[in-house]
Amino acid sequence: MTAAGRDIPMARRRSGRERLIGRGLTYLAAVLLALFILVPIYLIAVSAFTPRENAFDFPRSVIPTAVSTDTILFFLNASGVIDAFWRSVAVAIITLVLSLLIGAPAGYAVARYLFRGRGVYRLSVLATRAFPIVILAIPLAVTYRVWGIDDSIIGVALMHTALALPFTVLITSSVFISVPHELEEAAQTLGCNPLQAFLRVSLPLALPGLAAAAIFIWVLSWNDVFAAVILTLRNPTLPAKILTALTQSPIYYQFAAGFVMLVPSLVVIFFIRRYLLGLWGRVVK
Amino acid sequence: MTARLGWAPYALLLPSLLYLVLFFATPMVQAFALAFQGPDGSFSLVSIQRMVGDASFRNALLTTLVLVVLVIPIQFALAMSMALIINANLRGQGLWLYIYALPLGISELAAGIVWVSIFTQSGWLNSILMGIGIIDRPITWQSAETPWLLIGCVLIGEAWRATSIIMIVLVAGLQSIPREFLEAADVYGATTWQKVRRVILPMLRPSLQVALILRTILAFQVFATVIALAGTGLDVLAGEAQRWATDIDNDNVAAAYAGLILLLSLASAVLFLVLLPTREEHQA
Numbered sequence: 001m002t003a004a005g006r007d008i009p010m011a012r013r014r015s016g017r018e019r020l021i022g023r024g025l026t027y028l029a030a031v032l033l034a035l036f037i038l039v040p041i042y043l044i045a046v047s048a049f050t051p052r053e054n055a056f057d058f059p060r061s062v063i064p065t066a067v068s069t070d071t072i073l074f075f076l077n078a079s080g081v082i083d084a085f086w087r088s089v090a091v092a093i094i095t096l097v098l099s100l101l102i103g104a105p106a107g108y109a110v111a112r113y114l115f116r117g118r119g120v121y122r123l124s125v126l127a128t129r130a131f132p133i134v135i136l137a138i139p140l141a142v143t144y145r146v147w148g149i150d151d152s153i154i155g156v157a158l159m160h161t162a163l164a165l166p167f168t169v170l171i172t173s174s175v176f177i178s179v180p181h182e183l184e185e186a187a188q189t190l191g192c193n194p195l196q197a198f199l200r201v202s203l204p205l206a207l208p209g210l211a212a213a214a215i216f217i218w219v220l221s222w223n224d225v226f227a228a229v230i231l232t233l234r235n236p237t238l239p240a241k242i243l244t245a246l247t248q249s250p251i252y253y254q255f256a257a258g259f260v261m262l263v264p265s266l267v268v269i270f271f272i273r274r275y276l277l278g279l280w281g282r283v284v285k
Numbered sequence: 286m287t288a289r290l291g292w293a294p295y296a297l298l299l300p301s302l303l304y305l306v307l308f309f310a311t312p313m314v315q316a317f318a319l320a321f322q323g324p325d326g327s328f329s330l331v332s333i334q335r336m337v338g339d340a341s342f343r344n345a346l347l348t349t350l351v352l353v354v355l356v357i358p359i360q361f362a363l364a365m366s367m368a369l370i371i372n373a374n375l376r377g378q379g380l381w382l383y384i385y386a387l388p389l390g391i392s393e394l395a396a397g398i399v400w401v402s403i404f405t406q407s408g409w410l411n412s413i414l415m416g417i418g419i420i421d422r423p424i425t426w427q428s429a430e431t432p433w434l435l436i437g438c439v440l441i442g443e444a445w446r447a448t449s450i451i452m453i454v455l456v457a458g459l460q461s462i463p464r465e466f467l468e469a470a471d472v473y474g475a476t477t478w479q480k481v482r483r484v485i486l487p488m489l490r491p492s493l494q495v496a497l498i499l500r501t502i503l504a505f506q507v508f509a510t511v512i513a514l515a516g517t518g519l520d521v522l523a524g525e526a527q528r529w530a531t532d533i534d535n536d537n538v539a540a541a542y543a544g545l546i547l548l549l550s551l552a553s554a555v556l557f558l559v560l561l562p563t564r565e566e567h568q569a
Contacts, residue, residue: 162308223392258398265390
Protein backbone atom coordinates (compact mmCIF):
# COMPACT_ATOMS: atom_id res chain seq x y z
CA MET A 1 0.00 0.00 0.00
CA THR A 2 2.67 2.52 1.01
CA ALA A 3 4.84 1.61 -1.93
CA ALA A 4 1.98 2.19 -4.30
CA GLY A 5 1.05 5.41 -2.48
CA ARG A 6 4.43 6.92 -3.45
CA ASP A 7 3.52 6.61 -7.14
CA ILE A 8 0.20 8.37 -6.85
CA PRO A 9 0.46 11.97 -8.15
CA MET A 10 -0.07 14.83 -5.67
CA ALA A 11 -3.36 15.92 -7.20
CA ARG A 12 -4.87 12.48 -6.80
CA ARG A 13 -3.69 12.16 -3.22
CA ARG A 14 -5.14 15.53 -2.25
CA SER A 15 -8.47 14.58 -3.79
CA GLY A 16 -8.33 11.45 -1.65
CA ARG A 17 -7.91 13.55 1.47
CA GLU A 18 -10.62 15.93 0.30
CA ARG A 19 -12.87 12.96 -0.21
CA LEU A 20 -12.20 11.90 3.38
CA ILE A 21 -13.04 15.39 4.62
CA GLY A 22 -16.16 15.39 2.46
CA ARG A 23 -17.16 12.05 3.96
CA GLY A 24 -16.65 13.47 7.45
CA LEU A 25 -18.74 16.52 6.65
CA THR A 26 -21.50 14.29 5.28
CA TYR A 27 -21.54 12.34 8.54
CA LEU A 28 -21.62 15.60 10.50
CA ALA A 29 -24.59 16.88 8.48
CA ALA A 30 -26.32 13.51 8.85
CA VAL A 31 -25.91 13.64 12.65
CA LEU A 32 -27.06 17.27 12.91
CA LEU A 33 -30.19 16.60 10.88
CA ALA A 34 -30.90 13.47 12.91
CA LEU A 35 -30.57 15.52 16.10
CA PHE A 36 -33.02 18.09 14.70
CA ILE A 37 -35.56 15.29 14.33
CA LEU A 38 -34.79 13.34 17.52
CA VAL A 39 -34.11 16.03 20.14
CA PRO A 40 -37.68 17.46 20.12
CA ILE A 41 -39.06 13.92 20.50
CA TYR A 42 -36.78 13.39 23.49
CA LEU A 43 -37.79 16.73 24.99
CA ILE A 44 -41.54 16.08 24.76
CA ALA A 45 -40.95 12.69 26.37
CA VAL A 46 -39.08 14.35 29.26
CA SER A 47 -41.88 16.94 29.53
CA ALA A 48 -44.55 14.25 29.63
CA PHE A 49 -42.74 12.25 32.32
CA THR A 50 -42.05 15.28 34.52
CA PRO A 51 -44.26 15.29 37.65
CA ARG A 52 -47.02 17.89 37.52
CA GLU A 53 -45.67 19.99 40.38
CA ASN A 54 -42.38 20.37 38.47
CA ALA A 55 -44.07 21.38 35.20
CA PHE A 56 -43.32 25.07 35.70
CA ASP A 57 -39.80 24.70 37.08
CA PHE A 58 -37.44 27.04 35.28
CA PRO A 59 -34.87 26.66 33.95
CA ARG A 60 -35.45 22.98 33.26
CA SER A 61 -32.79 20.34 33.18
CA VAL A 62 -32.41 18.46 29.91
CA ILE A 63 -31.52 15.38 31.92
CA PRO A 64 -34.70 14.49 33.84
CA THR A 65 -34.37 14.83 37.62
CA ALA A 66 -37.72 13.33 38.62
CA VAL A 67 -39.50 10.84 36.40
CA SER A 68 -43.12 9.95 36.98
CA THR A 69 -46.21 8.87 35.11
CA ASP A 70 -48.22 11.37 37.15
CA THR A 71 -48.71 13.84 34.25
CA ILE A 72 -49.72 11.15 31.77
CA LEU A 73 -52.16 9.60 34.26
CA PHE A 74 -53.62 13.05 34.95
CA PHE A 75 -54.21 13.49 31.20
CA LEU A 76 -55.74 10.04 30.75
CA ASN A 77 -58.05 10.60 33.73
CA ALA A 78 -59.13 14.07 32.59
CA SER A 79 -62.82 14.17 31.73
CA GLY A 80 -63.66 12.76 28.33
CA VAL A 81 -60.14 11.72 27.39
CA ILE A 82 -60.57 7.94 27.76
CA ASP A 83 -63.89 8.07 25.90
CA ALA A 84 -62.28 10.09 23.13
CA PHE A 85 -59.38 7.65 23.07
CA TRP A 86 -61.69 4.66 22.51
CA ARG A 87 -63.66 6.61 19.93
CA SER A 88 -60.42 7.25 18.03
CA VAL A 89 -59.60 3.57 18.22
CA ALA A 90 -63.08 2.64 16.93
CA VAL A 91 -62.88 5.17 14.09
CA ALA A 92 -59.44 3.89 13.10
CA ILE A 93 -60.60 0.25 13.11
CA ILE A 94 -63.69 0.98 10.99
CA THR A 95 -61.56 3.06 8.61
CA LEU A 96 -59.05 0.25 8.39
CA VAL A 97 -61.63 -2.45 7.62
CA LEU A 98 -63.53 -0.30 5.09
CA SER A 99 -60.36 0.90 3.34
CA LEU A 100 -58.98 -2.60 2.96
CA LEU A 101 -62.31 -4.08 1.87
CA ILE A 102 -62.77 -1.41 -0.78
CA GLY A 103 -59.16 -0.57 -1.62
CA ALA A 104 -57.36 -3.91 -1.60
CA PRO A 105 -59.42 -5.42 -4.48
CA ALA A 106 -58.65 -2.32 -6.54
CA GLY A 107 -54.97 -2.60 -5.62
CA TYR A 108 -55.06 -6.24 -6.67
CA ALA A 109 -56.66 -5.33 -10.02
CA VAL A 110 -54.06 -2.63 -10.70
CA ALA A 111 -51.25 -5.04 -9.83
CA ARG A 112 -52.50 -8.09 -11.76
CA TYR A 113 -54.38 -6.97 -14.84
CA LEU A 114 -53.57 -4.86 -17.85
CA PHE A 115 -56.92 -3.33 -18.67
CA ARG A 116 -58.24 -0.33 -20.51
CA GLY A 117 -58.37 2.71 -18.23
CA ARG A 118 -55.68 1.40 -15.86
CA GLY A 119 -53.54 4.47 -16.45
CA VAL A 120 -56.42 6.87 -15.90
CA TYR A 121 -57.44 5.04 -12.72
CA ARG A 122 -53.90 5.12 -11.30
CA LEU A 123 -53.55 8.78 -12.18
CA SER A 124 -56.78 9.76 -10.46
CA VAL A 125 -55.78 7.77 -7.37
CA LEU A 126 -52.43 9.58 -7.30
CA ALA A 127 -54.19 12.93 -7.74
CA THR A 128 -56.60 12.38 -4.85
CA ARG A 129 -53.64 11.61 -2.57
CA ALA A 130 -53.05 15.26 -1.70
CA PHE A 131 -56.64 16.39 -1.76
CA PRO A 132 -57.53 19.24 0.61
CA ILE A 133 -59.22 17.61 3.57
CA VAL A 134 -60.90 20.95 4.30
CA ILE A 135 -62.99 20.85 1.16
CA LEU A 136 -64.31 17.35 1.92
CA ALA A 137 -65.06 17.82 5.61
CA ILE A 138 -67.29 20.90 5.40
CA PRO A 139 -69.79 19.66 2.77
CA LEU A 140 -69.81 16.21 4.38
CA ALA A 141 -70.82 17.77 7.69
CA VAL A 142 -73.90 19.14 5.89
CA THR A 143 -74.61 15.80 4.17
CA TYR A 144 -74.22 13.89 7.45
CA ARG A 145 -76.93 16.00 9.07
CA VAL A 146 -79.27 14.95 6.26
CA TRP A 147 -78.24 11.31 6.65
CA GLY A 148 -78.49 11.54 10.44
CA ILE A 149 -74.89 10.42 11.08
CA ASP A 150 -73.52 13.79 12.23
CA ASP A 151 -71.40 13.73 15.38
CA SER A 152 -70.93 9.97 15.04
CA ILE A 153 -68.06 7.50 14.92
CA ILE A 154 -69.23 6.06 11.61
CA GLY A 155 -69.39 9.51 9.99
CA VAL A 156 -65.77 10.28 10.86
CA ALA A 157 -64.73 6.79 9.76
CA LEU A 158 -66.44 7.20 6.36
CA MET A 159 -64.56 10.46 5.82
CA HIS A 160 -61.25 8.91 6.92
CA THR A 161 -61.86 6.04 4.51
CA ALA A 162 -62.13 8.54 1.67
CA LEU A 163 -58.75 9.96 2.71
CA ALA A 164 -57.15 6.55 3.19
CA LEU A 165 -58.46 4.91 0.03
CA PRO A 166 -55.88 6.31 -2.44
CA PHE A 167 -53.06 5.21 -0.13
CA THR A 168 -54.65 1.80 0.35
CA VAL A 169 -54.83 1.23 -3.41
CA LEU A 170 -51.20 2.36 -3.84
CA ILE A 171 -49.79 0.19 -1.05
CA THR A 172 -51.84 -2.90 -1.79
CA SER A 173 -51.01 -2.76 -5.49
CA SER A 174 -47.28 -2.68 -4.68
CA VAL A 175 -47.84 -5.54 -2.23
CA PHE A 176 -49.58 -7.72 -4.81
CA ILE A 177 -46.98 -6.89 -7.47
CA SER A 178 -44.39 -8.43 -5.15
CA VAL A 179 -46.37 -11.69 -4.91
CA PRO A 180 -45.55 -13.69 -8.08
CA HIS A 181 -48.76 -14.40 -9.96
CA GLU A 182 -47.24 -17.60 -11.37
CA LEU A 183 -47.96 -19.18 -8.00
CA GLU A 184 -51.62 -18.30 -8.34
CA GLU A 185 -51.69 -19.74 -11.86
CA ALA A 186 -50.03 -22.90 -10.62
CA ALA A 187 -52.71 -23.27 -7.95
CA GLN A 188 -55.35 -22.91 -10.64
CA THR A 189 -53.81 -25.64 -12.81
CA LEU A 190 -53.92 -27.82 -9.70
CA GLY A 191 -57.67 -27.37 -9.47
CA CYS A 192 -58.30 -24.19 -7.47
CA ASN A 193 -60.77 -21.66 -8.81
CA PRO A 194 -59.43 -18.07 -9.02
CA LEU A 195 -60.91 -17.14 -5.64
CA GLN A 196 -59.44 -20.19 -3.90
CA ALA A 197 -56.09 -19.55 -5.59
CA PHE A 198 -56.15 -16.02 -4.25
CA LEU A 199 -57.24 -16.96 -0.73
CA ARG A 200 -54.87 -19.93 -0.33
CA VAL A 201 -51.80 -18.71 -2.17
CA SER A 202 -51.59 -14.96 -2.75
CA LEU A 203 -53.30 -13.74 0.40
CA PRO A 204 -51.00 -15.51 2.89
CA LEU A 205 -47.96 -14.24 0.98
CA ALA A 206 -49.37 -10.71 0.87
CA LEU A 207 -50.28 -10.60 4.55
CA PRO A 208 -47.16 -8.82 5.85
CA GLY A 209 -47.58 -6.12 3.23
CA LEU A 210 -51.29 -5.82 3.92
CA ALA A 211 -50.47 -5.48 7.62
CA ALA A 212 -48.18 -2.58 6.73
CA ALA A 213 -51.01 -1.01 4.74
CA ALA A 214 -53.33 -1.49 7.70
CA ILE A 215 -50.89 0.20 10.05
CA PHE A 216 -50.54 3.14 7.70
CA ILE A 217 -54.31 3.57 7.43
CA TRP A 218 -54.53 3.37 11.18
CA VAL A 219 -52.11 6.24 11.68
CA LEU A 220 -53.77 8.34 8.99
CA SER A 221 -57.06 8.08 10.86
CA TRP A 222 -55.43 8.40 14.29
CA ASN A 223 -53.70 11.66 13.28
CA ASP A 224 -56.57 13.49 11.61
CA VAL A 225 -57.78 16.47 13.54
CA PHE A 226 -59.41 18.81 11.03
CA ALA A 227 -62.14 16.45 9.78
CA ALA A 228 -62.78 15.20 13.29
CA VAL A 229 -63.25 18.73 14.66
CA ILE A 230 -65.64 19.61 11.85
CA LEU A 231 -67.65 16.37 11.96
CA THR A 232 -67.98 15.88 15.73
CA LEU A 233 -69.29 17.95 18.58
CA ARG A 234 -70.19 15.96 21.70
CA ASN A 235 -68.45 12.79 20.57
CA PRO A 236 -64.96 13.94 19.59
CA THR A 237 -62.05 11.68 18.68
CA LEU A 238 -58.88 12.07 20.73
CA PRO A 239 -57.19 14.74 18.56
CA ALA A 240 -60.45 16.69 18.29
CA LYS A 241 -60.88 16.48 22.07
CA ILE A 242 -57.32 17.68 22.66
CA LEU A 243 -57.60 20.50 20.14
CA THR A 244 -60.80 21.90 21.63
CA ALA A 245 -59.42 21.52 25.18
CA LEU A 246 -56.13 23.20 24.26
CA THR A 247 -57.01 26.72 25.34
CA GLN A 248 -58.47 25.79 28.73
CA SER A 249 -55.97 23.10 29.68
CA PRO A 250 -52.79 23.42 31.76
CA ILE A 251 -49.55 23.06 29.89
CA TYR A 252 -48.69 19.67 31.41
CA TYR A 253 -52.00 18.32 30.02
CA GLN A 254 -50.78 19.40 26.58
CA PHE A 255 -47.39 17.73 27.03
CA ALA A 256 -48.96 14.42 28.03
CA ALA A 257 -51.48 14.72 25.17
CA GLY A 258 -48.73 15.41 22.63
CA PHE A 259 -46.69 12.47 23.85
CA VAL A 260 -49.64 10.04 23.87
CA MET A 261 -50.53 11.04 20.30
CA LEU A 262 -46.91 10.80 19.16
CA VAL A 263 -45.92 7.35 20.41
CA PRO A 264 -47.97 5.24 17.95
CA SER A 265 -46.51 7.09 14.98
CA LEU A 266 -42.94 6.22 15.98
CA VAL A 267 -43.83 2.53 16.10
CA VAL A 268 -45.81 2.74 12.87
CA ILE A 269 -43.00 4.23 10.78
CA PHE A 270 -40.77 1.41 11.99
CA PHE A 271 -43.17 -1.25 10.74
CA ILE A 272 -43.88 0.33 7.37
CA ARG A 273 -40.38 1.65 6.63
CA ARG A 274 -39.96 -0.79 3.72
CA TYR A 275 -43.01 0.61 1.98
CA LEU A 276 -42.28 4.32 2.45
CA LEU A 277 -40.56 4.81 -0.87
CA GLY A 278 -43.29 3.02 -2.83
CA LEU A 279 -45.94 4.99 -1.01
CA TRP A 280 -44.77 8.51 -1.60
CA GLY A 281 -41.82 8.15 -3.92
CA ARG A 282 -43.70 7.17 -7.02
CA VAL A 283 -43.55 9.81 -9.71
CA VAL A 284 -46.07 9.97 -12.52
CA LYS A 285 -44.29 10.03 -15.84
CA MET B 286 -55.71 -14.41 -18.36
CA THR B 287 -56.63 -10.87 -19.29
CA ALA B 288 -58.91 -12.12 -22.04
CA ARG B 289 -60.57 -14.78 -19.92
CA LEU B 290 -61.32 -12.43 -17.02
CA GLY B 291 -62.05 -9.29 -19.02
CA TRP B 292 -64.65 -8.05 -16.56
CA ALA B 293 -62.75 -8.97 -13.40
CA PRO B 294 -60.53 -5.88 -13.02
CA TYR B 295 -63.53 -3.58 -13.44
CA ALA B 296 -65.55 -5.49 -10.86
CA LEU B 297 -62.62 -5.17 -8.45
CA LEU B 298 -62.25 -1.44 -9.11
CA LEU B 299 -65.95 -0.63 -8.94
CA PRO B 300 -66.36 -0.32 -5.15
CA SER B 301 -63.42 2.07 -4.86
CA LEU B 302 -64.69 4.15 -7.78
CA LEU B 303 -68.18 4.40 -6.32
CA TYR B 304 -66.74 5.34 -2.94
CA LEU B 305 -64.55 8.06 -4.44
CA VAL B 306 -67.50 9.48 -6.37
CA LEU B 307 -69.66 9.54 -3.24
CA PHE B 308 -67.06 10.82 -0.77
CA PHE B 309 -64.65 12.72 -3.00
CA ALA B 310 -66.30 14.10 -6.12
CA THR B 311 -69.69 14.86 -4.62
CA PRO B 312 -68.44 16.87 -1.61
CA MET B 313 -66.11 18.82 -3.89
CA VAL B 314 -68.96 19.94 -6.13
CA GLN B 315 -71.11 20.49 -3.08
CA ALA B 316 -68.50 22.77 -1.48
CA PHE B 317 -68.76 25.18 -4.39
CA ALA B 318 -72.55 24.95 -4.38
CA LEU B 319 -72.57 25.82 -0.67
CA ALA B 320 -70.17 28.72 -1.17
CA PHE B 321 -72.50 30.28 -3.74
CA GLN B 322 -75.56 30.03 -1.51
CA GLY B 323 -77.02 32.42 1.00
CA PRO B 324 -78.29 31.15 4.37
CA ASP B 325 -81.70 30.46 2.75
CA GLY B 326 -80.18 28.11 0.15
CA SER B 327 -80.78 30.24 -2.93
CA PHE B 328 -78.00 31.27 -5.31
CA SER B 329 -76.21 34.33 -3.99
CA LEU B 330 -72.78 35.84 -3.52
CA VAL B 331 -73.54 36.85 0.05
CA SER B 332 -71.41 34.08 1.62
CA ILE B 333 -68.41 35.01 -0.50
CA GLN B 334 -68.94 38.66 0.44
CA ARG B 335 -69.13 37.76 4.13
CA MET B 336 -65.89 35.83 3.87
CA VAL B 337 -64.04 38.64 2.09
CA GLY B 338 -65.57 41.30 4.34
CA ASP B 339 -64.71 39.46 7.57
CA ALA B 340 -62.13 41.17 9.79
CA SER B 341 -59.89 38.07 9.88
CA PHE B 342 -59.98 37.32 6.15
CA ARG B 343 -57.05 39.47 5.04
CA ASN B 344 -54.81 38.29 7.86
CA ALA B 345 -55.74 34.65 7.34
CA LEU B 346 -54.98 34.86 3.62
CA LEU B 347 -51.74 36.78 4.12
CA THR B 348 -50.47 34.56 6.95
CA THR B 349 -51.22 31.40 4.99
CA LEU B 350 -49.44 32.74 1.91
CA VAL B 351 -46.44 33.91 3.95
CA LEU B 352 -46.21 30.49 5.65
CA VAL B 353 -46.39 28.68 2.30
CA VAL B 354 -43.81 30.94 0.64
CA LEU B 355 -41.36 30.67 3.55
CA VAL B 356 -41.79 27.04 4.57
CA ILE B 357 -41.47 25.45 1.12
CA PRO B 358 -37.86 26.60 0.42
CA ILE B 359 -36.78 25.69 3.97
CA GLN B 360 -38.30 22.24 3.67
CA PHE B 361 -36.80 21.64 0.24
CA ALA B 362 -33.32 22.63 1.40
CA LEU B 363 -33.61 20.30 4.40
CA ALA B 364 -35.18 17.47 2.41
CA MET B 365 -32.55 17.72 -0.33
CA SER B 366 -29.77 17.52 2.25
CA MET B 367 -31.40 14.49 3.87
CA ALA B 368 -31.94 12.78 0.51
CA LEU B 369 -28.32 13.38 -0.58
CA ILE B 370 -27.08 12.03 2.75
CA ILE B 371 -29.14 8.88 2.34
CA ASN B 372 -27.92 8.53 -1.24
CA ALA B 373 -24.29 8.90 -0.06
CA ASN B 374 -24.40 5.31 1.30
CA LEU B 375 -23.26 6.12 4.81
CA ARG B 376 -23.06 3.33 7.38
CA GLY B 377 -26.50 2.45 8.68
CA GLN B 378 -28.32 3.78 5.62
CA GLY B 379 -31.61 2.30 6.78
CA LEU B 380 -31.29 3.93 10.19
CA TRP B 381 -30.83 7.40 8.71
CA LEU B 382 -33.85 6.91 6.49
CA TYR B 383 -35.89 5.75 9.48
CA ILE B 384 -34.89 8.75 11.61
CA TYR B 385 -35.56 11.26 8.84
CA ALA B 386 -38.90 9.60 8.04
CA LEU B 387 -40.07 9.56 11.67
CA PRO B 388 -42.10 12.79 11.52
CA LEU B 389 -44.10 11.32 8.62
CA GLY B 390 -46.35 9.59 11.13
CA ILE B 391 -46.57 12.47 13.58
CA SER B 392 -49.82 14.43 13.49
CA GLU B 393 -49.97 18.17 12.99
CA LEU B 394 -51.39 18.60 16.48
CA ALA B 395 -48.79 16.42 18.21
CA ALA B 396 -46.01 18.22 16.32
CA GLY B 397 -47.42 21.58 17.37
CA ILE B 398 -47.46 20.50 21.02
CA VAL B 399 -43.89 19.14 20.77
CA TRP B 400 -42.75 22.62 19.76
CA VAL B 401 -44.92 24.27 22.41
CA SER B 402 -42.82 22.42 24.98
CA ILE B 403 -39.77 24.05 23.40
CA PHE B 404 -41.01 27.59 22.78
CA THR B 405 -43.24 28.14 25.81
CA GLN B 406 -42.00 30.70 28.34
CA SER B 407 -40.73 28.12 30.85
CA GLY B 408 -39.85 25.74 28.02
CA TRP B 409 -36.75 24.07 26.68
CA LEU B 410 -35.43 26.82 24.41
CA ASN B 411 -35.36 29.42 27.18
CA SER B 412 -33.95 26.85 29.62
CA ILE B 413 -31.11 25.99 27.27
CA LEU B 414 -30.38 29.62 26.32
CA MET B 415 -30.25 30.55 30.03
CA GLY B 416 -28.09 27.49 30.72
CA ILE B 417 -25.49 28.62 28.19
CA GLY B 418 -25.79 32.16 29.49
CA ILE B 419 -26.98 33.82 26.29
CA ILE B 420 -30.01 35.36 28.01
CA ASP B 421 -30.65 36.23 31.65
CA ARG B 422 -34.45 36.39 31.45
CA PRO B 423 -36.81 34.06 29.59
CA ILE B 424 -37.95 35.43 26.23
CA THR B 425 -41.62 35.31 25.24
CA TRP B 426 -41.55 33.56 21.88
CA GLN B 427 -45.28 33.00 21.52
CA SER B 428 -47.13 36.27 21.82
CA ALA B 429 -49.80 37.78 19.62
CA GLU B 430 -47.88 41.05 19.95
CA THR B 431 -44.97 39.66 17.95
CA PRO B 432 -46.63 37.88 15.02
CA TRP B 433 -43.32 37.40 13.19
CA LEU B 434 -41.93 35.40 16.11
CA LEU B 435 -45.13 33.34 16.07
CA ILE B 436 -44.71 32.73 12.35
CA GLY B 437 -41.10 31.71 13.07
CA CYS B 438 -42.29 29.17 15.67
CA VAL B 439 -44.84 27.72 13.24
CA LEU B 440 -42.23 27.60 10.45
CA ILE B 441 -39.80 25.60 12.59
CA GLY B 442 -42.58 23.27 13.73
CA GLU B 443 -43.74 22.71 10.17
CA ALA B 444 -40.18 22.24 8.87
CA TRP B 445 -39.71 19.59 11.55
CA ARG B 446 -42.98 17.80 10.89
CA ALA B 447 -43.47 17.91 7.15
CA THR B 448 -40.01 17.73 5.57
CA SER B 449 -39.99 13.91 5.59
CA ILE B 450 -42.59 13.60 2.88
CA ILE B 451 -40.44 15.63 0.46
CA MET B 452 -37.35 13.70 1.53
CA ILE B 453 -39.04 10.39 0.65
CA VAL B 454 -40.03 11.60 -2.82
CA LEU B 455 -36.52 12.92 -3.47
CA VAL B 456 -34.80 9.74 -2.22
CA ALA B 457 -36.90 7.69 -4.61
CA GLY B 458 -35.99 10.12 -7.41
CA LEU B 459 -32.28 9.98 -6.58
CA GLN B 460 -32.31 6.19 -6.62
CA SER B 461 -33.66 6.23 -10.15
CA ILE B 462 -30.66 8.25 -11.45
CA PRO B 463 -28.34 5.76 -13.19
CA ARG B 464 -25.02 5.34 -11.35
CA GLU B 465 -23.12 5.74 -14.65
CA PHE B 466 -24.11 9.41 -14.87
CA LEU B 467 -22.51 10.23 -11.53
CA GLU B 468 -19.51 8.01 -12.27
CA ALA B 469 -19.01 9.85 -15.55
CA ALA B 470 -19.11 13.16 -13.67
CA ASP B 471 -16.48 11.74 -11.28
CA VAL B 472 -14.24 10.76 -14.18
CA TYR B 473 -14.32 14.34 -15.47
CA GLY B 474 -13.38 15.58 -11.99
CA ALA B 475 -16.68 17.21 -11.05
CA THR B 476 -16.98 18.49 -7.49
CA THR B 477 -19.93 17.47 -5.32
CA TRP B 478 -21.59 20.81 -5.90
CA GLN B 479 -21.14 20.51 -9.68
CA LYS B 480 -22.64 17.03 -9.58
CA VAL B 481 -25.66 18.35 -7.71
CA ARG B 482 -26.11 21.33 -10.06
CA ARG B 483 -25.41 19.65 -13.41
CA VAL B 484 -26.51 16.04 -12.98
CA ILE B 485 -28.72 15.49 -9.94
CA LEU B 486 -31.01 18.52 -10.05
CA PRO B 487 -31.87 18.26 -13.76
CA MET B 488 -32.54 14.53 -13.47
CA LEU B 489 -34.56 15.03 -10.32
CA ARG B 490 -37.01 17.41 -11.99
CA PRO B 491 -40.03 15.08 -12.10
CA SER B 492 -39.59 14.20 -8.43
CA LEU B 493 -39.10 17.84 -7.48
CA GLN B 494 -42.25 18.76 -9.34
CA VAL B 495 -44.33 16.09 -7.61
CA ALA B 496 -42.93 16.95 -4.19
CA LEU B 497 -43.50 20.68 -4.73
CA ILE B 498 -47.12 20.19 -5.76
CA LEU B 499 -47.85 17.73 -2.98
CA ARG B 500 -46.23 19.76 -0.24
CA THR B 501 -47.64 23.12 -1.36
CA ILE B 502 -51.19 21.76 -1.44
CA LEU B 503 -50.70 20.42 2.08
CA ALA B 504 -49.14 23.69 3.21
CA PHE B 505 -52.26 25.62 2.24
CA GLN B 506 -54.18 23.48 4.75
CA VAL B 507 -51.90 24.31 7.69
CA PHE B 508 -54.13 24.18 10.75
CA ALA B 509 -53.39 22.35 14.00
CA THR B 510 -49.73 23.38 14.23
CA VAL B 511 -50.86 26.99 14.13
CA ILE B 512 -53.63 26.46 16.71
CA ALA B 513 -51.22 24.69 19.07
CA LEU B 514 -48.36 27.18 18.75
CA ALA B 515 -50.14 30.47 18.13
CA GLY B 516 -53.66 29.96 19.51
CA THR B 517 -55.69 32.91 18.36
CA GLY B 518 -52.51 34.91 17.70
CA LEU B 519 -52.40 33.91 14.03
CA ASP B 520 -55.28 33.43 11.60
CA VAL B 521 -54.93 30.93 8.74
CA LEU B 522 -57.43 29.91 6.05
CA ALA B 523 -58.12 26.39 7.33
CA GLY B 524 -58.52 27.76 10.85
CA GLU B 525 -61.08 30.27 9.59
CA ALA B 526 -62.94 27.51 7.74
CA GLN B 527 -63.10 25.55 11.00
CA ARG B 528 -64.18 28.63 12.99
CA TRP B 529 -67.05 29.38 10.59
CA ALA B 530 -68.10 25.73 10.45
CA THR B 531 -68.10 24.97 14.19
CA ASP B 532 -68.05 28.18 16.25
CA ILE B 533 -70.22 30.40 14.05
CA ASP B 534 -72.10 27.50 12.47
CA ASN B 535 -72.23 29.02 8.99
CA ASP B 536 -71.45 26.24 6.51
CA ASN B 537 -71.72 28.55 3.52
CA VAL B 538 -68.89 30.85 4.57
CA ALA B 539 -66.88 27.81 5.73
CA ALA B 540 -67.40 26.28 2.28
CA ALA B 541 -66.27 29.54 0.69
CA TYR B 542 -62.99 29.23 2.63
CA ALA B 543 -62.70 25.58 1.59
CA GLY B 544 -63.25 26.57 -2.04
CA LEU B 545 -60.60 29.28 -1.75
CA ILE B 546 -58.10 26.75 -0.37
CA LEU B 547 -58.87 24.40 -3.26
CA LEU B 548 -58.44 27.16 -5.84
CA LEU B 549 -55.12 28.25 -4.32
CA SER B 550 -53.97 24.60 -4.32
CA LEU B 551 -54.93 24.14 -7.95
CA ALA B 552 -53.32 27.44 -8.95
CA SER B 553 -50.05 26.46 -7.26
CA ALA B 554 -50.13 23.03 -8.91
CA VAL B 555 -50.59 24.63 -12.34
CA LEU B 556 -47.84 27.14 -11.54
CA PHE B 557 -45.36 24.33 -10.78
CA LEU B 558 -46.39 22.40 -13.87
CA VAL B 559 -45.67 25.47 -16.01
CA LEU B 560 -42.53 26.62 -14.18
CA LEU B 561 -40.89 23.22 -13.95
CA PRO B 562 -41.80 21.39 -17.14
CA THR B 563 -40.33 17.88 -17.25
CA ARG B 564 -38.68 16.69 -20.42
CA GLU B 565 -41.68 14.73 -21.67
CA GLU B 566 -43.78 17.85 -21.55
CA HIS B 567 -41.16 19.81 -23.47
CA GLN B 568 -41.39 17.40 -26.35
CA ALA B 569 -45.16 17.21 -26.36
